[in-house]
Amino acid sequence: MVQRPWRRTGLKPPAPAALGVLLALALLALARLPPPPHCSPHPLRATSPSTPWREVAAPLSRERAPRGRAPVSSTRLRHDQPPVRSRRQRRGAAGDAPPWLSNDDLQKMQLLASGQVVSKTRIPAHGQVLRVGLRAVGDAEGDSLLEKGCEDGHCGLIKRPGDLYEVLAFHLDRVLGLNRSLPTVARRFTSHLLPYSYTDGSLRPIVWWVPDLQHLEDANNDQNSCALGWLQYQEMLRPRGLTSVAGDASCSSIPRGEWSRLALFDFLLQVHDRLDRYCCGFQPDPSEPCMEEMLHEKCRNPAELVLVHILVRRSMPSRLVFIDNAGKPQHPEEKLNFRLLQGIDSFPAAAVATLRSGRLQSLLLESLHVDRELWESQGGAEGLRPLLRTIDRRARILLRHIQEHNLTVFEDSPC
Template identity: 80%
Template sequence: MAQRPWRRTGMKPPAPAAVGALLALALLALIHLPPPPDHSLLLLPASSSPREVAVPLSGGQAHRGGLPMSRTRLRREQAPGRSRKRRGVERDTPPWLSADDLQKMWLLSRGQVVSKSRVPAHGQVMRVGLRAVGDARGDAKGDVSPASPEGDCQDGRCGLIKRPGDLYEVLAFHLDRVLGLNRSLPAVARRFSSHLLPYSYTSGAPRPVIWWAPDLQHLEDANNDQNSCALGWLQYQQMLQPHRPMPVAGDAPCSSIPHSEWSRLALFDFLLQVHDRLDRYCCGFQPDPSEPCVEEMLHEKCRNPAELVLVHILVRRSAPSRLVFIDNAGRPQHPEEKLNFRLLQGIDSFPAAAVAALRSGRLQSLLLESLRLDRELWESQGGAEGLRPLLRTIDRRAQILLRHIQEHNLTVFEDSPR
């Protein structure tokens, strides 16, 4: 009979107890081995919509309405040298959003609704007073004092709730910041549940909320109160004439607004196809019969340029030489063959930083990086994949604008400080 190995080597067979002990030690070692590294986060494609972690702008608990950050961005934020501290806000946020932008976005997305008021002649638009959680006024015990709509708005704690169909205005705000224009008011998407609001505002659909600037300058004329100055199309075109000396402030309507402001406005409105400011009569394209400019018989006035006026030309009393862009919802579905080039008429130069962003080839990715901060908009639109058709449309218009600049040998100018 063949010898067993341990007999051939002169070793004694191990006792059964010893074998059991060795097996137990081996099992313990296997149990305590560290798990293999998880590479799943590193394999996410750039276009995917990873699970997001809510990160409030000003700290506090994570919640649905906060401003989100993907796992990948969260890892980047935690890496050495990535965080930036601005006025107490320390987050890995895009550099084109200022600390003031972030604070206003936080108020709009999380502020408690404490008052409401209708905006005359603006249909479904509702102005609401907002208070940050823990913002106690007038009571040592911490109870919120009775709301004063006018007082809250004068203190910069109000927002305009607009229609669900105006959500494009939130994307317009981020486009404004990505391009370095900085003329739009902060905007976020939000779902409301406040008992102070009518049911139509709390039915679950996200709506855009726009920060209410307390010092917008309005004309006293009740028929023209959506302007800071009355300006006709012919006057506007005369102001844009090259080599024309700038008039002294006060000697003509809107005379304190420099040429560069109109260039910013024209570029912005062309990308979004906003007609209401520079071409509310739809003179620059053939409108469909359902267009408001046709239904209201405005389009007929195109035959007489002297009757054409500009609308929503607004400035703030604190900065009378800077335009404020409002009502920026634009037309995401406006067909390319009907793009309104009249919006660019008379403009012979554009801001260098904005043109550089359009030329970079990164416009879509920059917008996605910015839009991720608005969790409500991001989720309601289906994340990156849901937003890409809109972003491709803007990018396509950007390429058409760049071709227009090249074909007409237009120039760029350096931007003034923010």
């Protein structure tokens, strides 16, 4: 008969109770081990591009079928998730929201993403644009919105499917620390209050409606808070040039640093219809609105050129508000509009530091991941990278422009 090992050593077989104690100790030790590295709650960090660069970004307006559903994070916007209201609520098992998105941003984004449509209003002369009143999830006083209108900040502007780049623009603004654009999310609408073209399943951007945006009383120029011509604008950009400008007083109250933020932002997105609505800084295609409306011909006379979408809030008249930020991500690199930078001799230090860090693409991916609808419609990180590479190339061109012209940076408040 074969002897058991413990008999060879003179040991007695362990009692069943002792075996149970040993097993419990082993399980307790395993439970205290740290999780393996691949369990990190932040799956979207900086990654090296695996596909070659493209000269033109892929359009956002065409939705892409994702190869696999993106991992769900507690910081991503959900239709059944209440607004985030405190720093403690920002923290969870799946990690924090990106620090450049404030609690106020997250509350407004949640309202836009999941708020019930309770009213609608057409915006004159703006085609497929609707202003809607929104009732927040769990808001017992939502019926009062019909009486209050939009002065309480519970409204949004639904724009066209082709304006989805406004979502990218909002996240770019926050990543760079400019904080001048308005919270914007992508959303599909189902409300019976909306026309069928809004509820056909297409993805549209919805932008938070500013209650106290200041408009001129002139019906032909109501997209400005102040009247400002190109020559006046260039004069304002000169050192100590504010006092010599005889233009609108509300424009003169806007500090030079605001124009620097705007120029940097518009160059990266190639937003022409603000500082250069006449397309004087490049040779436009015949399909450009500035050509169809025969605005480009006015470039011969700078005195006739005016700026548009120069807006401020009545509560903050010295701070610009960036609207209509879709820009032209497909604008060819050989036609970049450097006129947008004309007269600007310094840029905000924090934004320039982010551009120089080499992390712009990864930061934008981390930020865009919060918007579930946009992220999944574009195929996640893989689908968004061509567009982000285009923005990144423009950032490198801007940095080269700053270096070649020996321009400076200035420290500025992020608020």
